[in-house]
Structure formats: structure tokens, C-alpha cells
Amino acid sequence: MRELHGIAASPGTACAPVFIFRDDFSWSIPSYPIAESDVDAEYARYQEAVARAKEEVTALRDKALQDAGEEQAAIFDAHLLMLDDPEVNENIKSELSSTLMNVESVVFSIERKTVESLASAQDPYIQERVSDVHDVTRRIMGHLLNRERKTLSDITSDVIVVARNLLPSDMVGMSRDRIKGIATEAGGRTSHAAILARAFGIPAVLGIGHFIGDLQTDSVAIVDGDRGVLILDPDEKALKQEKAARMLRQEKQKAFEAIRGMEASTKDGVRIQIMANIEVPEEVEAVLQYNADGIGLFRSEFLFLGGHVPGEEEQFRAYKQVVESMKGKPVTIRTLDIGGDKVLPELGAQDEKNPLLGWRAIRFCLSDTEIFKTQLRAILRASVFGDVRIMFPMISTVEELVKARGIMEEAQWECRGLGCEVKPDIKAGIMVEVPSAALCSDVLSRSADFFSIGTNDLTQYTMAVDRGNEKVAYLHDPFNPAVLRLIKMTIDNAAKANIEVGLCGEMAADPASAILLVGLGLRELSVSAVSIPAVKSVLLSTTIEEAQGVAQAVMKMTSSTQVRAYIANRFQL
Ligand code: PEP
Ligand code: MG
Numbered sequence: 001m002r003e004l005h006g007i008a009a010s011p012g013t014a015c016a017p018v019f020i021f022r023d024d025f026s027w028s029i030p031s032y033p034i035a036e037s038d039v040d041a042e043y044a045r046y047q048e049a050v051a052r053a054k055e056e057v058t059a060l061r062d063k064a065l066q067d068a069g070e071e072q073a074a075i076f077d078a079h080l081l082m083l084d085d086p087e088v089n090e091n092i093k094s095e096l097s098s099t100l101m102n103v104e105s106v107v108f109s110i111e112r113k114t115v116e117s118l119a120s121a122q123d124p125y126i127q128e129r130v131s132d133v134h135d136v137t138r139r140i141m142g143h144l145l146n147r148e149r150k151t152l153s154d155i156t157s158d159v160i161v162v163a164r165n166l167l168p169s170d171m172v173g174m175s176r177d178r179i180k181g182i183a184t185e186a187g188g189r190t191s192h193a194a195i196l197a198r199a200f201g202i203p204a205v206l207g208i209g210h211f212i213g214d215l216q217t218d219s220v221a222i223v224d225g226d227r228g229v230l231i232l233d234p235d236e237k238a239l240k241q242e243k244a245a246r247m248l249r250q251e252k253q254k255a256f257e258a259i260r261g262m263e264a265s266t267k268d269g270v271r272i273q274i275m276a277n278i279e280v281p282e283e284v285e286a287v288l289q290y291n292a293d294g295i296g297l298f299r300s301e302f303l304f305l306g307g308h309v310p311g312e313e314e315q316f317r318a319y320k321q322v323v324e325s326m327k328g329k330p331v332t333i334r335t336l337d338i339g340g341d342k343v344l345p346e347l348g349a350q351d352e353k354n355p356l357l358g359w360r361a362i363r364f365c366l367s368d369t370e371i372f373k374t375q376l377r378a379i380l381r382a383s384v385f386g387d388v389r390i391m392f393p394m395i396s397t398v399e400e401l402v403k404a405r406g407i408m409e410e411a412q413w414e415c416r417g418l419g420c421e422v423k424p425d426i427k428a429g430i431m432v433e434v435p436s437a438a439l440c441s442d443v444l445s446r447s448a449d450f451f452s453i454g455t456n457d458l459t460q461y462t463m464a465v466d467r468g469n470e471k472v473a474y475l476h477d478p479f480n481p482a483v484l485r486l487i488k489m490t491i492d493n494a495a496k497a498n499i500e501v502g503l504c505g506e507m508a509a510d511p512a513s514a515i516l517l518v519g520l521g522l523r524e525l526s527v528s529a530v531s532i533p534a535v536k537s538v539l540l541s542t543t544i545e546e547a548q549g550v551a552q553a554v555m556k557m558t559s560s561t562q563v564r565a566y567i568a569n570r571f572q573l
Pocket of ligand 1: 504
């Protein structure tokens with residue numbers, strides 16, 4: 001038995017055999033010239049890889065048919081048709097002859113061209129084929145490179161996924177009911193892998209550091225997401241303890257049931273809105289189950305991370321579905337926040353030297369206004385089905401906000417021109433997640449209808465610390481006085497301007513932080529649905545005076561160590 005320590009990223013415990021996931025993007029595609037006499041041999045390698053891919057897909061199709069039915073199986077039928085496509089095979093052969101490059105590089109370049117032409121199509125059905133092309137190509141490439149190729153959606157038995165790192169795009173389509181736990185070498189508490197693990201209710205320990213190299217493929221592991229521990233090949237005692245912890249958690253969930261129907265407020269009746277953060281429309285079920293006051297953050301970019309760029313109709317359908325399910329409760333849709341760790345090769349936002357400081361979020365949208373406007377039209381059209389708000393991510397200057405609002409107005413006119421109804425007075429607010437925005441929140445409050453403080457990024461940029469880098473995770477601490485001052489400044493400026501302000505970073509999901517934030521004047525918190533009961537429960541047992549006392553004491557402190565010690569003592573943590 002071996003115990004490894006990392007960051008407790010998503011609560012709960014689980015025990016299962018490990019599944020070592022090596023992500024496809026780390027494959028380097030060899031590229032080298034070949035002699036004319038090698039063309040036939042290269043083509044034969046291609047045919048061999050295709051034949052093996054077909055065997056694999058046929059097995060997957062049969063399994064899908066047995067487990068999930070015709071509809072799921074049809075996906076693999078489409079892949080089989082692609083593998084048999086004579087036009088593609090002809091294309092590969094002629095490219096091999098004309099370019100005299102190795103087959104991997106030819107396959108890669110043909111995939112690129114196909115994806116580009118599909119992605120620019122107007123028809124959403126055609127656009128959706130992009131993910132199929134990716135899938136089929138990676139399968140072929142895996143055989144050409146002699147690598148076993150599996151994605152997290154291929155998993156069919158209970159496992160603990162172990163990986164160097166998990167990208168949001170790896171996680172969106174994964175088999176959520178089969179993946180019992182996650183353990184990664186990289187990542188931090190607010191990395192998107194952690195956020196998704198919490199949203200999907202999967203226990204996770206991230207940022208463990210190097211350990212996969214010497215891992216046996218037949219190992220069993222326990223993920224303890226409460227303590228941040230991964231136990232490899234556990235002994236009897238550890239197995240018993242894990243089982244007991246799981247039972248205790250189930251008991252706790254039952255206790256939370258009692259407050260499900262109650263409105264969230266402090267003990268003395270000050271109403272606090274507890275909203276939910278979601279990444280994909282399917283999460284709405286949990287949002288309703290936990291009785292959230294609305295959706296405070298819909299990370300719309302996850303619709304784009306499934307392997308293709310959704311068109312206006314597809315986006316409209318997704319937003320409408322979420323808005324209608326919320327039955328008049330507010331839904332704040334954040335416009336596309338790609339870049340950073342949310343890489344989208346189809347949109348060109350890749351290969352940046354410094355992605356976290358680069359072409360991300362609103363910066364990307366303001367430079368590709370067609371994608372931005374398409375999204376805005378889809379949101380505006382969905383706005384008539386409920387209480388929709390639009391939120392711009394990563395605003396750093398007032399000029400960006402003014403420009404974004406201008407494009408939103410153009411999109412409104414375009415919708416009306418096409419005869420689509422849109423809400424006339426739709427609210428448009430911003431994420432305050434860059435220090436410049438917090439420092440100039442008085443200025444921004446004149447052009448924004450509301451603020452939502454994003455402490456994940458606000459901490460990252462204030463402390464100059466990559467939120468996904470385990471080596472510097474100790475610096476990513478929202479209790480640092482520098483971050484707390486920016487939060488307070490933003491709340492105060494919003495109050496002066498009389499606009500709404502909430503907080504949607506992971507900090508809000510921590511019960512002790514929730515008290516502090518309410519004490520600082522916040523009346524809206526947005527957290528992943530599973531975190532709602534714990535936050536609600538602590539607020540129901542705290543008066544506003546107590547919360548204000550905590551805030552006053554904390555704001556006088558000089559370090560996060562001091563704040564943490566005070567909180568641990570005050571709340572017996
Ligand atoms: C944040 O930065 O706090 C936030 C909520 O946005 P994201 O985690 O998606 O960057
Ligand atoms: Mg952010």
C-alpha cells in the first residue's frame with residue numbers, strides 16, 4: 001500500500017481499479033519525407049491501421065447496441081462508414097504520392113482540412129461531424145503510432161482515472177457513471193478539471209506530482225477527495241475506512257434533504273441568493289434537485305469543447321432548454337471563455353506562449369466578432385423564454401465592455417431584422433476576475449448592469465500564480481489580503497452604483513468563506529449544485545451580525561495564514 005498526497009479537489013471517496021489515461025494531445029505526430037518507392041508501403045500501413053480501427057469500432061458498436069440501444073450504436077455505424085469511405089482512401093493515396101511525406105503527417109493534414117471545411121458549414125448537422133472526424137482520425141493515428149487509444153467516454157467498467165492532467169475537453173463527454181474517482185499529477189482546486197469533477201459529483205485528488213511512471217496497470221486505488229489522498233493498493237483497514245466514509249457521506253446527504261425546500265437566508269432572515277454554476281445543460285437536473293435560486297454562471301464554452309463549434313441553432317436550443325427548465329428563475333449565461341486551459345484548436349486559440357495572459361475570453365470574442373455575435377444572437381433568442389442575463393468574461397478595461405455591449409446591440413438588431421423576438425431590457429454584466437477590473441470597478445459599474453466576482457481567476461492574476469500548477473498551489477489562496485481587498489472594493493463600488501454583485505468563484509462553495517463574503521456585503525453566491533446544501537446550512541445558523549464580525553476581523557489581518565487560523569478556530573474546522 002502507498003499513500004500519495006495531493007489537493008482535495010472534489011469531495012467524497014471511491015475505490016476501484018485504476019485506468020491510466022494518456023491524453024491524445026500529447027502525441028507528437030512525426031513528419032518526415034519519404035522516397036517515391038515507399039508510397040505503397042506507407043499506404044499499406046494506413047490500410048492496416050484502418051482495418052484495426054474497424055475491428056475496434058465494430059466491437060464498440062456491438063457493445064453500445066447491447067447496453068444503450070440503436071441510437072448510441074448508430075454513432076459507431078457512422079464511424080464505420082467513414083473508415084470505409086473510398087474517397088478518403090483515394091485522397092490519402094494521392095496525397096502520399098504528391099507530397100512524398102509519411103502517412104501520419106498526410107492523415108493529420110487531411111484531417112485538418114476536413115475539419116476546417118466542416119466547421120465553416122452553416123448546417124449544424126454538418127458541423128457536428130467534426131467530432132466524428134476527430135474521433136476516427138485519432139483511432140487510426142493510434143494504430144499508426146502503435147498506441148492504445150482510449151477516451152474517457154470509452155470506459156465501460158468502474159475505474160479510478162489516473163492521468164498526468166485532464167483537459168476540460170477530455171472530461172465533457174466522459175462516462176460519468178463509470179468514473180468513480182479521479183487522480184492527476186497536475187492541477188489545482190480551481191482548475192477546470194476540479195470544477196468539472198465537483199459538478200459531476202466525482203471524488204478527485206489533483207496536483208499529486210509525478211507518480212504514474214511506476215504505477216502497475218492492475219493496481220486498485222482509493223481516491224479520498226475529502227483529505228486529498230490517493231491510496232494505491234490499499235490494505236484491508238484502508239478499504240474498511242473508505243467504506244465507512246462513504247456511508248457517513250450518504251447519511252449527511254440525507255440530513256441536507258431537510259433544508260432542501262427552505263429559502264436560503266441568514267439565521268436572522270437576511271435573504272441570500274444561492275445560485276448554481278453549470279458547465280453543460282445536463283447539470284440543470286442537479287440544479288433543480290438542490291433547489292438553487294437560479295443559475296449564476298453558465299460556462300457556455302463547454303458547449304464548444306465537445307469537439308466541434310456549435311452553430312447558432314444548436315446553441316439556441318441548448319440555452320433555451322436550460323432557460324425553460326429554470327421556469328423563470330434567473331439564468332446568467334457567460335459568453336465564450338476559451339483560452340487558458342480551455343484550448344479549442346478549431347478556433348485557432350492554441351500554441352500561445354502564455355495562454356493565461358493571452359488571447360482568452362472577451363479578447364478572443366472581440367477579435368472574432370462573427371463567433372461572438374452568433375453566440376449573442378443565440379442567447380438573445382433564448383432570452384424570451386425566461387429571465388436571461390448576459391455576462392462577459394475577463395473584462396480588463398472599460399473599452400472592452402463598451403465594445404462588447406456595442407456588438408450585443410448589433411446582435412439585437414440582427415435578431416429583430418430576422419423577425420426573432422428578443423427581450424428589450426436584457427441585463428449585461430461582467431465577471432470581475434482581473435485585478436484591473438476590481439481596481440476600476442467604480443468606472444466599470446457605470447457601464448455594467450451587474451458584477452460577478454470570479455475569485456478563481458482574480459486570485460490567479462492578483463497573485464501571479466497559475467491556478468492549475470500544483471507546485472505553486474500554496475499561492476492560489478483567496479484569503480490572501482490582496483485578494484480580499486479587491487473583493488471588498490468591488491462589493492463596495494457595486495453598492496455605491498446600486499448594481500447587483502455576486503461571487504461565482506470556487507471560494508463561495510466553502511462554508512466558512514460564504515460567511516465571510518456575506519459579512520462583506522454579498523447577497524448572492526453561485527456554487528456548483530452539490531455544494532448548495534453545505535453553504536445554505538451554515539448560513540441558516542449564522543446571524544448577519546456574526547458574519548459582519550468575521551469580515552471585520554479578517555479585513556484587519558495581514559496574511560492568509562492568519563485568516564486561515566482564525567477561521568479554523570472560529571468555526572472549529
Ligand atoms: C472564476 O474565474 O472565478 C470563474 C468563476 O470563472 P472560471 O473558473 O470559469 O475561469
Ligand atoms: Mg474565470
